[in-house]
Amino acid sequence: MIFLMDLQMMLLDVIYFILRNSVRVVLRPRTKPIDGELVLITGAGGGLGRLFAQEFTKHGADVVLWDINSSSNEQTAKLVREMGGKAHTYTVDVTNREDVYRNAELVRKDLGRDVTMLVNNAGVVAGERMLDCPDELMERTMKVNCHALFWTVKAFLPQMKAQNHGHIVTIASVLGLFSTACVEDYCASKFAAVGFHESLAHELLAEEVEGVKTTLVCPYIVDTGMFDGCKIEELELLLPPLEPQYCVEQAMNAILIDQPLVCIPRLTYLPFLSRLLPWESNVVVYRFMGSDKCMYPFIDTMRKQVSNTSIKVA
Numbered sequence: 001m002i003f004l005m006d007l008q009m010m011l012l013d014v015i016y017f018i019l020r021n022s023v024r025v026v027l028r029p030r031t032k033p034i035d036g037e038l039v040l041i042t043g044a045g046g047g048l049g050r051l052f053a054q055e056f057t058k059h060g061a062d063v064v065l066w067d068i069n070s071s072s073n074e075q076t077a078k079l080v081r082e083m084g085g086k087a088h089t090y091t092v093d094v095t096n097r098e099d100v101y102r103n104a105e106l107v108r109k110d111l112g113r114d115v116t117m118l119v120n121n122a123g124v125v126a127g128e129r130m131l132d133c134p135d136e137l138m139e140r141t142m143k144v145n146c147h148a149l150f151w152t153v154k155a156f157l158p159q160m161k162a163q164n165h166g167h168i169v170t171i172a173s174v175l176g177l178f179s180t181a182c183v184e185d186y187c188a189s190k191f192a193a194v195g196f197h198e199s200l201a202h203e204l205l206a207e208e209v210e211g212v213k214t215t216l217v218c219p220y221i222v223d224t225g226m227f228d229g230c231k232i233e234e235l236e237l238l239l240p241p242l243e244p245q246y247c248v249e250q251a252m253n254a255i256l257i258d259q260p261l262v263c264i265p266r267l268t269y270l271p272f273l274s275r276l277l278p279w280e281s282n283v284v285v286y287r288f289m290g291s292d293k294c295m296y297p298f299i300d301t302m303r304k305q306v307s308n309t310s311i312k313v314a
């Protein structure tokens with residue numbers, strides 16, 4: 001009897017959340033204030049990381065900027081300060097756990113307060129076909145896109161839990177929810193990032209740490225240069241690469257309403273559901289859309305970039 005009542009309650013809750021989320025698409029809930037929060041962004045010297053730093057600043061938060069590249073990171077800090085914001089820069093290789101733990105301690109000492117929002121944004125891709133790809137490049141992708149999440153969360157989650165206040169944001173990708181050809185390293189690392197993030201979210205909820213929120217951000221191709229060349233000509237009109245500013249604004253909207261998952265644009269929730277279809281049906285759809293070979297021009301572009309750089313270096 002109790003089981004039946006629990007089952008009934010659970011089903012009602014499921015229906016409630018489906019209805020609530022459908023209504024939220026039209027009627028946006030109120031956003032939470034984040035002025036005074038201390039937001040740490042990894043990969044802050046790059047495309048999306050820099051825009052996140054500027055958006056958080058617009059909302060009154062102070063930002064801690066981590067990047068492996070000091071000069072691009074300083075450039076981001078300069079832009080934030082020109083907006084009247086507070087930015088603190090640290091040169092950190094997020095794949096190196098000792099470097100992560102040391103710098104986390106340094107941030108705490110330098111600023112005398114705890115990081116309350118963590119945006120795991122740093123990311124890389126090898127840009128080579130599986131059998132042409134040097135082992136080190138594949139390893140690097142796993143270390144930056146997945147292992148780094150372990151180290152940064154281990155460094156900053158304890159204080160968030162202690163205060164029952166915080167937010168962990170993972171910038172993953174739609175390629176963490178479904179795959180395509182020739183980005184094996186990237187898909188493996190982003191599927192891992194999605195798995196890590198979701199398991200962490202479940203852990204916090206199971207422990208009833210209600211004050212620490214989580215948001216998983218899964219964008220489609222964004223025009224930052226990272227995936228230069230990747231396109232599906234047949235879908236250029238329906239699904240053009242995203243403007244970086246639009247992508248970051250959509251992600252910010254989700255973060256500020258404590259939304260657990262956002263796919264940008266919304267249309268990319270659909271291929272995620274393709275898991276329900278037989279594998280062969282997916283292959284047919286991929287072929288029809290040309291999405292099976294959409295990385296070929298990207299790999300050519302990456303090869304040209306690498307050969308131009310090595311010519312210049314030599």
Ligand SMILES: NC(=O)C1=CN([C@@H]2O[C@H](COP(=O)(O)OP(=O)(O)OC[C@H]3O[C@@H](n4cnc5c(N)ncnc54)[C@H](OP(=O)(O)O)[C@@H]3O)[C@@H](O)[C@H]2O)C=CC1
Nearest residue numbers: 043045046047048068069093094121122123221222224226
């Ligand atoms: N662009 C796209 O199409 C999409 C991107 N994403 C994800 O969004 C995130 C941001 O991507 P985007 O802005 O396009 O990429 P960028 O390459 O422009 O920026 C990534 C930043 O991360 C830094 N970085 C790389 N390795 C490390 C490291 N070991 N330690 C610290 N910082 C590091 C890079 O430094 P450096 O420049 O020196 O390498 C760079 O500043 C990534 O996680 C990416 O996977 C998701 C969906 C689509």
Ligand SMILES: CC1=C(/C=C/C(C)=C/C=C/C(C)=C/C=O)C(C)(C)CCC1
Nearest residue numbers: 173175179180220221227271289291294
């Ligand atoms: C596979 C596939 C698609 C293409 C997706 C692509 C090409 C995504 C690229 C994403 C990138 C580059 C993310 C970076 O993090 C469609 C047309 C949506 C639907 C059919 C299945």
